Amino acid sequence: MTPSVPLIEGHCDARFAGVREAFEANFAERGELGAAVAVRVGGQSVVDLWGGWADSKRTVAWERDTLVNVWSTTKGPTALCAHVLIDRGLLDLDAPVATYWPEFAAAGKSSLPVRYLLSHRAGLAGLREPHSVAELYDWELTTRRLAAMEPWWQPGSQSGYHALTYGFLVGEVIRRITGLLPGAFLRQEITGPLGLDFTIGLPEKEADRVAELVHAPAAANGERAASFSQLPPAALAALGNPPVAAAEANSPAWRAAQIPAAGGHGTARAVAALYDIVARRGLAGDRRVLSAEAAERVREGQGACRDLVLGAAFGHDTEVGLGLWLSGPQGAYGPNPRAVGHDGFGGSFGLADPEAEVGMGYVMNRMGPHLANDPRKMALIDAVYAAL
Structure with a gap:
């Protein structure tokens, strides 16, 4: 082990030694500060590793139960809540959102169906x-x-990533049906x-376990700001209204809030288990x-297109299912194009591949500048599939 690699703890089956090597390389070569990765195959844990530091000053070690904000990786568990309600016959994907949330009918949205909320096609x-x-x-x-x-574009015509609004839109439908905010429903069910x-919505008693988020280097932030200036109004609203970064997300107010698109806190082990469902x-x-049918529905593609918000960042067409992104021909979540997953701002992700029976989670606190497909993520995914 080189001096630049901290002590890595946890377990890793011998077959998946390459995942441990990739995890160590993230520290040695890709600027990792503190992180954890977990992989489940066939319902069994085969990788559960953690290491590094939970704070920017490198005084607090990352522990087995360290929590961290996973940003948009939260969208997977939020979508899972909606699919539980669909499975129970309490929510209809093709019913107008206004059936459950009457006020939503304003500004020409009376017929907008629930599936557009889950697939980022609502124009909001x-x-x-x-x-x-x-x-x-x-x-x-x-x-x-x-x-x-009023929607920014014709609902249903194209996807446009609902970075923060996704959780409030899907979450309010959950609340109208169950009487519970999505965080409470997720915990209960x-x-x-x-x-x-x-x-x-992190309980105050868990605050001591939370890792400090560290934003991408200033140069990368400057490049990101410059690229933002080229975005259309809907994309600017999605990614910058309000502007949120590590400073806000490290605050007690953010951690406690109900932000079901970006405010989830957890371990890699928990992320892997949720996506493994x-x-x-x-x-x-x-x-x-x-049900098996409901789980399959999560990855029901809603049409490939150049996403109106993230299209420039991806550089190619992508396809969203009903809550998660498909891996597609580019292999964002491994070589199976029908595997699904979700990235979080800065690098975290969850992955689900029913054909390979792989569920995976990765969390970290040193945020990278990439909107998706962080090199640390791709190195870990490549190592998992190389071992299968």
Whole structure:
């Protein structure tokens, strides 16, 4: 082990030694600070590794139970909540959103179906009026503004990544049906019964376990800001209204808030287990969370296109299913084009591949400049599939 690689703890089956090597290389070659990776194959844990530092000053070691904000990797568990309701016959993908949320019918949205919310095709990628981070913590205000707004584009015609609004849109439908905010529903129906260390809305008593997020280097941030200036209005609203970065996400207010598109906190182990529910066609251990049909529906493609928000970053067409992105021909989530997953701002991700029976999670605190497909992510995924 080189001096630049911290002590790596946990377990890794011999067959997956390449994953450990890739994880170590992330520290030695790709600027990793603190991180964890977990892989499940056929429902069994084959990799569960962690290492590095939970703070920027490198004084607090990353532990087995260190939590970290996973940004948009949160969208997978939020979508899972919606699919539980679909599976139970309480939510209809093709019913108008206004059936459950009457105020949503404003501004020509009376017939907009639920499936457009899950697939980023609702045209509500970002709010039109300025919305502060503090206002983002106000659930009623944020959902009221979303219900009243006119879509940026013709709903259903194209996807456009709903970076923050996704969680409020899907989450408010969940709340209208169940009476519970999505974080409470997730805990009651999924993470609580399964004992998974993942929350949307971090309890104050868990604050001591949370890693400090460290933003990408200033030069990379400058490049990102320059690229933002070229974006169309809908993309600017999606990615910059409000502007959110590590400083805000390290605050107690962010950690406690209900932000179901970007505010989840968990371990890699928990992320892998949540995405593994899709990989195992609805099973978690011997417990059925979703029917096999419902789990398959999660990755039902809604049409490939150049995404209106992230298209320039990807440089190619992509396809969103009903809550997760398909790996596609570019292999964003491994070589199976029908594998699915979700990246989080800065580098985290969850992956589900039912054909290979792989569920995977990766979390970290040193955020990279990439909007998707961080090199650390791709190195880990490549190592998993090389071992299969």
